[in-house]
Amino acid sequence: MNRLMLPACLVGIRLLLPTLGHADPATVVATLPDEAAECRHLLTLCEALQNQAQAIPEREAKAGWKSQREYQKKLKTEKALTRWNNVSSSRHTGPDQVSRSVEKYQKATEAETRAARQRAQAESIHNKKVEEYEEQLQAANQAATEIRAKHAAMPSCFQDCSEVLDLEEFR
Numbered sequence: 526m527n528r529l530m531l532p533a534c535l536v537g538i539r540l541l542l543p544t545l546g547h548a549d550p551a552t553v554v555a556t557l558p559d560e561a562a563e564c565r566h567l568l569t570l571c572e573a574l575q576n577q578a579q580a581i582p583e584r585e586a587k588a589g590w591k592s593q594r595e596y597q598k599k600l601k602t603e604k605a606l607t608r609w610n611n612v613s614s615s616r617h618t619g620p621d622q623v624s625r626s627v628e629k630y631q632k633a634t635e636a637e638t639r640a641a642r643q644r645a646q647a648e649s650i651h652n653k654k655v656e657e658y659e660e661q662l663q664a665a666n667q668a669a670t671e672i673r674a675k676h677a678a679m680p681s682c683f684q685d686c687s688e689v690l691d692l693e694e695f696r
Contacts, residue, residue: 550664550667550671553668563675563682564680564682566668567680567682567686568682568685570664570668570686571665574689575689577654577658577661578689581651584647584651585651588644591640591648592644592648594640594644595640595643595644597640598633598636598637598640599637601636602633602637605629605630605633605634608626608630609623609626609627612626613626662691665690666690666691669686
């Protein structure tokens with residue numbers, strides 16, 4: 526009978542944990558039993574923020590690379606259009622040459638469209654992640670403020686989060 530109870534308890538705890546991450550920071554801090562639990566909670570928030578902060582430049586670089594690629598595809602499209610216009614206006618070109626230049630222009634246009642779509646997607650993902658980071662930073666700052674308000678002296682774990690948190694006390 527005890528074997529059946531243990532997994533049921535663990536499932537209940539596992540179901541409860543995700544809600545703590547999305548709850549109001551003040552509410553979460555108020556439910557924590559002691560300073561050690563508060564510090565573990567704060568350090569978890571800070572570690573997640575540090576991981577996200579490290580990923581931001583990578584996503585920025587990827588979006589920049591996609592933007593550069595789109596620009597290069599745009600140049601190829603313009604070059605293909607110029608060739609098509611030159612071939613079309615020349616009296617000495619046959620229909621095969623005109624149709625090849627049209628096909629090259631169409632392919633270049635499709636590649637440019639794909640590159641623009643990929644750039645927009647990379648920028649959208651980057652912007653979404655930056656927004657998530659800012660929301661989590663605000664939640665971590667609120668949690669830190671609540672923890673600090675509960676204690677006469679600043680808990681030592683605050684020093685481990687000083688690079689991440691945006692509190693006046695660290696400046």
